[in-house]
Amino acid sequence: MKLANTAALVTGAGQGIGQAIALQLAAEGADIALNVRADDERARAVRDEIVALGRRCTIYPADVSRVAGTRAMVQQAGADFPQLCILVNNAGVERHAPLLEVSEDDYDLVLDVNLKGPFFLIQHFARWLRAAGRPGRIVNISSVHEELPFPNFAPYCASKGGLKMLMRDAAVELAPFGITVNNVAPGAIRTPINDALLANEAQLKALTAQIPLGRLGTPPDVAKLVAFLASEDARYITGTTSVVDGGLLWNYTEQ
Ligand code: NAD
Numbered sequence: 001m002k003l004a005n006t007a008a009l010v011t012g013a014g015q016g017i018g019q020a021i022a023l024q025l026a027a028e029g030a031d032i033a034l035n036v037r038a039d040d041e042r043a044r045a046v047r048d049e050i051v052a053l054g055r056r057c058t059i060y061p062a063d064v065s066r067v068a069g070t071r072a073m074v075q076q077a078g079a080d081f082p083q084l085c086i087l088v089n090n091a092g093v094e095r096h097a098p099l100l101e102v103s104e105d106d107y108d109l110v111l112d113v114n115l116k117g118p119f120f121l122i123q124h125f126a127r128w129l130r131a132a133g134r135p136g137r138i139v140n141i142s143s144v145h146e147e148l149p150f151p152n153f154a155p156y157c158a159s160k161g162g163l164k165m166l167m168r169d170a171a172v173e174l175a176p177f178g179i180t181v182n183n184v185a186p187g188a189i190r191t192p193i194n195d196a197l198l199a200n201e202a203q204l205k206a207l208t209a210q211i212p213l214g215r216l217g218t219p220p221d222v223a224k225l226v227a228f229l230a231s232e233d234a235r236y237i238t239g240t241t242s243v244v245d246g247g248l249l250w251n252y253t254e255q
Contacts, residue, residue: 012091020219135178187245212247
């Protein structure tokens with residue numbers, strides 16, 4: 001198993017892409033520190049699935065946008081899983097509004113969860129690894145919208161574009177510690193974040209027509225790429241974005 005004797009902290013892992021990542025990393029041998037907003041039934045169901053795979057899993061409820069909370073979470077996860085060496089910044093939110101209508105609250109929410117959260121988690125995690133004298137892997141779930149404009153989602157695009165440059169900078173600064181940092185940029189994936197789109201047949205059809213591989217992605221499509229980037233096989237890859245979008249990015253025009 002590619003990830004035997006490792007442990008991974010995955011944020012926003014109670015559903016969607018984060019859940020699939022936690023399960024994929026566990027299937028490949030990693031114990032899982034499962035970050036969720038709340039320790040609820042859904043989170044415990046994910047934990048039970050991971051335990052059924054023969055791995056250890058502990059739930060860490062924390063809001064990724066709160067720096068003191070994520071610092072404590074990394075410390076606790078490191079104490080519980082001394083082989084911790086993988087961080088996946090997956091938690092994310094989006095809010096729909098034309099640029100002219102975006103409220104300060106929505107701007108703050110999206111930037112705090114999608115950019116400030118990963119920024120300080122990278123900092124806490126890299127400090128922990130440096131203190132432990134160990135190398136590591138950081139994978140951020142960004143989006144094709146780290147490149148592609150997305151009208152009516154300006155804060156989301158700003159957060160993912162920022163995450164692209166954060167990743168590039170962190171890759172350079174953390175390379176001396178043996179820590180790689182990469183982004184995974186999904187296209188349109190079937191998860192709850194896209195509930196409105198999935199319920200709109202006409203919009204879904206128009207979008208699917210623009211995806212060369214002819215379908216939306218699934219969470220495991222993304223998770224398999226993350227597992228590769230987290231593994232020893234990806235040892236010479238840092239500072240890059242890998243796109244997983246069925247070909248959407250360079251074939252897409254806004255309708
Ligand atoms: P989702 O809404 O199903 O999952 C997002 C997760 O983040 C949820 O579990 C939620 O509880 C968690 N979260 C939100 N705010 C949080 C906070 N403050 N602290 C901790 N956790 C928090 O959506 P998803 O599609 O699985 O999204 C996962 C990531 O993938 C996000 O970063 C998103 O931007 C990115 N992404 C998704 C798509 C897509 O089409 N689904 C495309 C590109 C990028």
